[in-house]
Amino acid sequence: MNSPIACQVVFLDAGTLPCSLPFARHLNAEQLAHLDYQAYERTDAAEVPARIAQADIIIVNKVRLNADLMAQATKLKRICIAAAGTDNVDLQAARDLGISVHNVPDYGSDSVAEHVVTVLLALRRHLMDYSRAAVDGRWSASPHFGWHGPRIKPVGGSTLGIVGRGRIGQATARLAQGLGMQVLFAQRPGREAAADERELDALLAACDAISLHVPLTPDTRGLIDARRLRLMKPDALLINTGRGALVDAPALVDALTAHRLAGAAIDVLDVEPPQPDHPLLAPGIPNLLLTPHAAWASESAQQRLASRLAELVAEHMAQTSAPGKE
DSSP: OOOOOOOEEEEETTTOOOOOOHHHHSSHHHHHTEEEEEOOOOGGGGGGGHHHHHEEEEEEEEEOOOOHHHOOTTTTTEEEEESSSTTTTTTTHHHHTTEEEEEETSSSSSHHHHHHHHHHHHHHTTHHHHHHHSSSTTTTTTTSSSSSSSSSOOSOOOOEEEEOSSHHHHHHHHHHHTTTOEEEOOOTTTTTTOOEEEEEHHHHHHHHHEEEEOOOOOOTTTOOOOOHHHHSOOOOOEESSSOOGGGGGHHHHHHHHHHHHEEEEEEOOSSSSSTOOOOGGSSTOTTEOOSSSSSOOOOOEEEHHHHHHHHHHHHHHHHHHTOOOE
């Protein structure tokens, strides 16, 4: 086998993955000696051309790579997306230029599923309210041993509707069923409904909680709008760990404020990081549990993602050092 040739790898937004890539686990000593790796905390659009000009491999999470940028990077052979989604890369342009694109689809399925169950329990048990009551004087002023506030409703025996039947949706279903929940899935477009699937509008009306796990496409943008929020039960919950633009944010604020919906747990917004005037950042929205795109970020998920990215670099270096490869 030929010796490895020098390989320049740039991670344009390494700050999105708060752990290092374990190259030493996947590359041999000779490959490591030929690896030229540069990790940038973040990269503004104006900085992208210069940073990728000599790159053989680009690792990217959210930075957008269009046809013009890829064409300028004349050495570029591989793009590794540090995420499950691929919407920030022009896939057709990459194919036309002979650039392979690799995402990491299953690093965080269990982490996201655990987050869904966690926020579901937190909302049903009003944990935020009860935690505040423990320290703001209401418990101390109680004539009894405990403090009774909002009604705590059971999760077991209730029905969870899942929109999106991929890896994360399936992992969420397994955990929910372990809690004694009935699980229904949204019917997949273009397919006959299975026994555990419902047409989306019917699913929204039938379930006690809805969890969104579909990618953002022209068909799913604004999927949960004012009309569909009105279809949900007044005591139902909405959970979104998919993409922020799946939900009409002003419509959700209206539904929560008017108590037409019992609560919502939102981990993703349509613009991230959000501007301070984003509708879902307004103070006083009742029963809204907002988290900063953290559902995926368990320690084990981060390590799986980092390991797979290093493995993708190792695969490329092995291929380019094989006989007949340049």
